[in-house]
Amino acid sequence: MIIVMKPASTAKQLSAVVARVESVGYRTSLIKGEETTIIGVIGDDRPIDRTQFETLDGVEKTLPVLKPFKLASRDMHPMDTLVPLNGHKVGASKVVFIAGPCSVEGRTQILETAHAVKEAGATALRGGAFKPRTSPYSFQGLGEEGLQYLAEAREATGLPVVTEAMSPEQVPLVAKYADVIQIGARNMQNYDLLRAVGKVNKTVLLKRGMMSTIEELLMSAEYVLAGGNTQVMVCERGIRTFEKYTRNTTDINAVPVLKQLTHLPVILDPSHSTGKWEYVTAVARAGIAAGADGLIVEVHQNPSEALSDGAQSLKPEKFAQMVSECRSIALAMGRS
Amino acid sequence: MAYEKRQMQNEAHLSFNICHLLFTMIIVMKSRATTEQISSVVSRVESLGYRVHLSRGEETTIIGVIGDDRPIDREQFELLDGVEKTMPVLKPFKIASRDMHPQDTLIPLNAVQVGGPQIAIIAGPCSVESRQQIIEAAHAVKEAGATALRGGAFKPRTSPYSFQGMGEEGLQLLAEAREATGLPIVTEAMSPDQIPLVEKYADVIQLGARNMQNYALLNAAGDARKPVLLKRGMMSTIEELLMSAEYILAKGNTQIMLCERGIRTFEKYTRNTTDINAVPVLKQLTHLPVILDPSHGTGKWEYVGAVSKAGIAAGADGLIIEVHPDPTKALSDGAQSLKPEKFAQLVRDIRRVAEAVDRS
Numbered sequence: 001m002i003i004v005m006k007p008a009s010t011a012k013q014l015s016a017v018v019a020r021v022e023s024v025g026y027r028t029s030l031i032k033g034e035e036t037t038i039i040g041v042i043g044d045d046r047p048i049d050r051t052q053f054e055t056l057d058g059v060e061k062t063l064p065v066l067k068p069f070k071l072a073s074r075d076m077h078p079m080d081t082l083v084p085l086n087g088h089k090v091g092a093s094k095v096v097f098i099a100g101p102c103s104v105e106g107r108t109q110i111l112e113t114a115h116a117v118k119e120a121g122a123t124a125l126r127g128g129a130f131k132p133r134t135s136p137y138s139f140q141g142l143g144e145e146g147l148q149y150l151a152e153a154r155e156a157t158g159l160p161v162v163t164e165a166m167s168p169e170q171v172p173l174v175a176k177y178a179d180v181i182q183i184g185a186r187n188m189q190n191y192d193l194l195r196a197v198g199k200v201n202k203t204v205l206l207k208r209g210m211m212s213t214i215e216e217l218l219m220s221a222e223y224v225l226a227g228g229n230t231q232v233m234v235c236e237r238g239i240r241t242f243e244k245y246t247r248n249t250t251d252i253n254a255v256p257v258l259k260q261l262t263h264l265p266v267i268l269d270p271s272h273s274t275g276k277w278e279y280v281t282a283v284a285r286a287g288i289a290a291g292a293d294g295l296i297v298e299v300h301q302n303p304s305e306a307l308s309d310g311a312q313s314l315k316p317e318k319f320a321q322m323v324s325e326c327r328s329i330a331l332a333m334g335r336s
Numbered sequence: 337m338a339y340e341k342r343q344m345q346n347e348a349h350l351s352f353n354i355c356h357l358l359f360t361m362i363i364v365m366k367s368r369a370t371t372e373q374i375s376s377v378v379s380r381v382e383s384l385g386y387r388v389h390l391s392r393g394e395e396t397t398i399i400g401v402i403g404d405d406r407p408i409d410r411e412q413f414e415l416l417d418g419v420e421k422t423m424p425v426l427k428p429f430k431i432a433s434r435d436m437h438p439q440d441t442l443i444p445l446n447a448v449q450v451g452g453p454q455i456a457i458i459a460g461p462c463s464v465e466s467r468q469q470i471i472e473a474a475h476a477v478k479e480a481g482a483t484a485l486r487g488g489a490f491k492p493r494t495s496p497y498s499f500q501g502m503g504e505e506g507l508q509l510l511a512e513a514r515e516a517t518g519l520p521i522v523t524e525a526m527s528p529d530q531i532p533l534v535e536k537y538a539d540v541i542q543l544g545a546r547n548m549q550n551y552a553l554l555n556a557a558g559d560a561r562k563p564v565l566l567k568r569g570m571m572s573t574i575e576e577l578l579m580s581a582e583y584i585l586a587k588g589n590t591q592i593m594l595c596e597r598g599i600r601t602f603e604k605y606t607r608n609t610t611d612i613n614a615v616p617v618l619k620q621l622t623h624l625p626v627i628l629d630p631s632h633g634t635g636k637w638e639y640v641g642a643v644s645k646a647g648i649a650a651g652a653d654g655l656i657i658e659v660h661p662d663p664t665k666a667l668s669d670g671a672q673s674l675k676p677e678k679f680a681q682l683v684r685d686i687r688r689v690a691e692a693v694d695r696s
Binding site: 211213214215239241242243244245246249250251252253254255256257259260273274278279282283285286287288289290291325328329331332333 | 571573574575598599601602603604605606609610611612613614615616617619620633634638639641642643645646647648649650651685688689691692693
């Protein structure tokens with residue numbers, strides 16, 4: 001970190017700050033400018049709380065130099081992490097499509113959808129059995145019954161299953177049925193949950209919180225990685241802004257930023273990031289063009305009757321069209 | 337003049353009659369509103385010449401207001417006893433709306449019809465800094481395949497101590513660069529009194545993000561005889577952008593390109609957050625061409641390429657990209673400016689993405 005002294009700070013204050021830094025085991029490098037003095041702290045200072053130095057006399061502010069995440073960082077792990085999914089490697093040249101309904105609503109619905117998305121070119125099936133809904137009065141998901149239907153759909157189609165766990169105690173149950181455990185946007189900073197999925201031997205799809213920064217997303221990935229689970233995919237799903245025409249604002253910048261900062265595969269969710277099916281395909285194409293490794297898309301046989309997220313769900317034929325347009329973009333990008 | 341002819345064609349498109357019976361707004365009554373309150377709201381609406389459509393639900397009553405295209409002040413109804421809220425039904429913009437003008441507006445720029453199948457690429461430095469810099473930049477971007485040259489002579493800078501632009505001298509240098517390369521010029525006007533001067537030199541008048549709601553400037557640009565590139569304010573909604581376009585259109589200038597350039601969010605890793613959703617939303621809501629500015633949208637040159645490609649993949653009609661012969665010495669926006677060789681590579685990548693979406 002860097003400690004910036006106030007222009008009016010005294011020599012005595014400066015030496016007190018230096019002494020304090022050295023007392024906790026770091027070396028310092030002083031830069032005396034015309035208006036102010038800057039103290040460079042040398043060493044891995046991530047475990048220290050910077051703000052403690054801001055309370056010392058004469059200190060204007062402190063600035064971090066090291067990125068706060070390590071295991072997630074490309075600096076520490078330059079090669080792309082490849083996550084196996086249905087015979088593909090997410091993070092490699094081929095882009096993947098995870099598709100399915102927002103919620104598992106019934107046996108027939110999930111089986112029909114699984115067949116439809118498979119035929120359209122999906123790599124994996126999504127579907128929620130445990131649903132974090134804004135309103136406690138909304139449909140909350142079928143629970144374990146939903147997980148059983150998902151397993152049945154995998155049996156029938158061969159598609160691996162991506163489904164959400166909402167609490168640490170659900171993790172073993174979800175891990176029993178799922179191929180990929182999804183951590184939803186509302187749980188991105190549920191640290192007990194992150195620790196729980198850090199210990200299981202299943203891939204994790206970690207969604208960015210709607211009010212979380214890119215750095216916070218990577219810090220949450222760091223929790224999972226630090227627990228020993230290295231199979232993490234990070235997912236941009238739109239952030240909250242003042243723009244209300246769409247449900248969220250797709251932070252398309254996050255795609256190249258994440259690809260630069262981390263070795264983990266980056267997935268885009270154009271369904272949540274727009275909230276309206278008519279914009280999903282355009283944003284899906286944009287995601288692939290920006291360098292995303294895959295997409296997670298809501299598909300429903302009959303969106304007008306969906307128990308959740310109907311407005312942002314594509315019909316299977318529109319999804320098939322989307323896959324074909326995204327493949328064209330992938331080819332133009334030298335991918336497949 | 338070609339410009340006048342285009343104006344007339346566009347006005348012909350715009351002048352067809354609009355449907356006369358439209359749902360103007362919805363008035364939602366409070367759940368405990370009395371019958372007297374409902375009938376008093378109804379008679380108020382009818383006294384203004386509108387018709388009503390009542391819908392009585394279990395918890396609340398909704399009054400649909402049916403009228404013509406006259407503007408209606410919703411707020412006055414929210415003051416009436418028993419009213420919970422009002423909601424607009426009609427979009428507040430008309431001339432900018434695709435409902436009223438289904439065909440894409442095409443704006444000629446160099447050899448490209450912006451809004452047609454060909455992608456326009458506007459490139460150049462943030463600011464005109466010197467004769468050598470702008471001429472060099474113009475040749476470099478032309479060679480790389482740019483459609484037009486950008487460069488600011490009047491610069492809206494956050495700090496009054498930062499370089500404020502070369503003013504008319506900068507405009508003369510831009511005209512010289514056009515002379516030398518054939519590239520049309522896109523440059524900003526910051527105030528209504530600058531419009532005649534900028535119009536004299538520029539091919540496209542840019543209205544910057546900080547001026548998106550400078551209504552005197554919008555009116556002045558509406559009187560100008562040159563196309564306008566209108567940038568979205570960094571804290572403005574898509575609807576507000578279209579309302580600003582409406583100002584210019586209402587004054588009779590139909591040659592407008594809209595530009596998404598990133599909005600302000602809590603994410604601080606990038607300078608702004610490129611609202612990529614705005615591209616398909618604008619293409620659906622309006623007939624005007626949509627341009628993306630990945631330089632301001634990201635603020636860092638290393639992300640400009642990815643977001644440029646994303647913009648074209650999302651359906652943008654063009655890009656405006658900052659290119660500087662030597663970004664490390666740029667007087668403004670160096671961090672987000674591409675070097676000419678990076679830009680040349682990007683143009684090739686963009687063309688491939690354009691082909692993948694059946695454009696060129």
